[in-house]
Amino acid sequence: MTASTTITLHYLGPEGTFTHQAAITAAQTLRPLAPEGAEFTLAPEPDVPAIMVATRDGDGWGVIAWENNVEGYVVPNLDALIDAEDVAGFVRVGVDVAFDAFVRPGTDMSRVRTVSAHPHGLAQCKRFIAEHNLTPVPASSNAAACRDLKPGEMAFGPAICGKLYWLDTVAGGVQDYQGARTEFLVIAPRREVPDLLARARGNGVAEFESIVTFIPLNTGPGVLADLLDVLRDAGLNMTSFISRPIKGHDGTYSFIATLDAAPWEDRFRAVLGEVAEHGDWVKTLAVYPRRERPNPPVDAWMLPQGGVHLDASALPDGWNDDETVGRELLW
């Protein structure tokens, strides 16, 4: 007889959501971190607070949406993780936001007139809807649209909905915009995270990223600059930075930074220590293996339209009286 371990991965249901797809991807990524022979069970939850509670209580790990390259941060989840007791992220996984078009088996395609999905899903597949002369019918979620699909109708959803709900895939990747991607964090009880990260290092992962929240207790001009000076002087590279009001308290601010370093590295540890000794509030939200990331230079051709961009080595006289400069800066 072999002792076997089952780890539950909690995700935002119903079955067939993008978070479900992320949980399936995460189960592969997580295999080297789990005890040998461990099995993963996936459990749909009604909302993110339920995922946080199940994880905090030691009933497995959770998968939460974190950031989308079009919509930005999933701010309610960011606020929830900042305020969460005893959970932290240790793996980050990405899922392409791609929709397939499904029908029930045996459907006569020439008679399909309607397509169902969440309004966001319908908005992301406008071209396909127009080309096929379909009438959009909103649903509470893409997964629910696929689950509840009636014979003779069509639904849009993540690829996994086909297998899950025994549907025929009529067309793949029907979304208008091909580059959308959502990133998810896998979260665990805080007491487990150091061991999980130690295992990743043991498996040869050398580079990590960290997400840290800072709340300066004294506010006013320069608070943020002073904080960032500490990070710069330590040579730490930041890949994302935002300010957020403290949940429920407009006018108070926390700062969330994503850094190319792990808190146990000397220079990062020294920074965290310096900020904490200064009396500011600090919390590490997640530490995970560094993602593959593009690192392109900023070329002039990719700058937004308008704005001011001068050649610093050859400033024309009186550039600051220029009419175009004035219009773009509104000074």
Next chain:
Amino acid sequence: MTASTTITLHYLGPEGTFTHQAAITAAQTLRPLAPEGAEFTLAPEPDVPAIMVATRDGDGWGVIAWENNVEGYVVPNLDALIDAEDVAGFVRVGVDVAFDAFVRPGTDMSRVRTVSAHPHGLAQCKRFIAEHNLTPVPASSNAAACRDLKPGEMAFGPAICGKLYWLDTVAGGVQDYQGARTEFLVIAPRREVPDLLARARGNGVAEFESIVTFIPLNTGPGVLADLLDVLRDAGLNMTSFISRPIKGHDGTYSFIATLDAAPWEDRFRAVLGEVAEHGDWVKTLAVYPRRERPNPPVDAWMLPQGGVHLDASALPDGWNDDETVGRELLW
């Protein structure tokens, strides 16, 4: 005969959206900035790009959602304004996210079984739905749910939907969370904005806020800290700050700052000049009269759960070997 001016305010339709409500509020706020006797016409548009184009082409002004205190920035609109040619914001208006419950006149309330709204609207009124044993029915928008409301059914929407669609208001403010608020920017062609702001100053507005986007052309550790040092050294107070990938170019960054100052004030003008002379890309997205804002101190009782918060004046020996500190910082 009197010459009369009509200014069109373009908003995200259909009629009865929160943006429509914001446009109605904006029309009041804008009256002192418009030519005397000017009338406002409100025009629903299919999407935000259509609003940007109508505004750029001089066919009136536009109203776009900018930030919500629960969901954060409306990132697609932020990206659109960064990349917009020749439009800028000059007024900011806030709208409470509040839902009323509507029925068609003459409805027998005891027989109402379903309620229709956008899935987000349904998710924000869960308590009311449960208390009244209603079955939620998703719609493409709250405004559309009200417009298309059938006798014997209920819909949730902004208060203005009652008058717009000749509906009876069954209950007001049925949302679960009472503090949600969305802020909108009113945008105009860039060439008009300096005159509009001059008129606001002429009307006695003394304090302004500005939203500015910076793109450092050289990347690497310290770029952001260097930029913020310039703002701090000028004594400029920042109320919001985020980084965003340049649209369509993951791994490249722009920084969006909201500051308590106007670009024509000496110290701010000097900062913009210094950054531009350094060769970085700069664009002022909006300048508008300063909002009433709470400015509370950060008290320990409003800090998030967990995290590290030390008393800087009495650091205990060996605090950095403390187990709780280690768990919260993951170092």
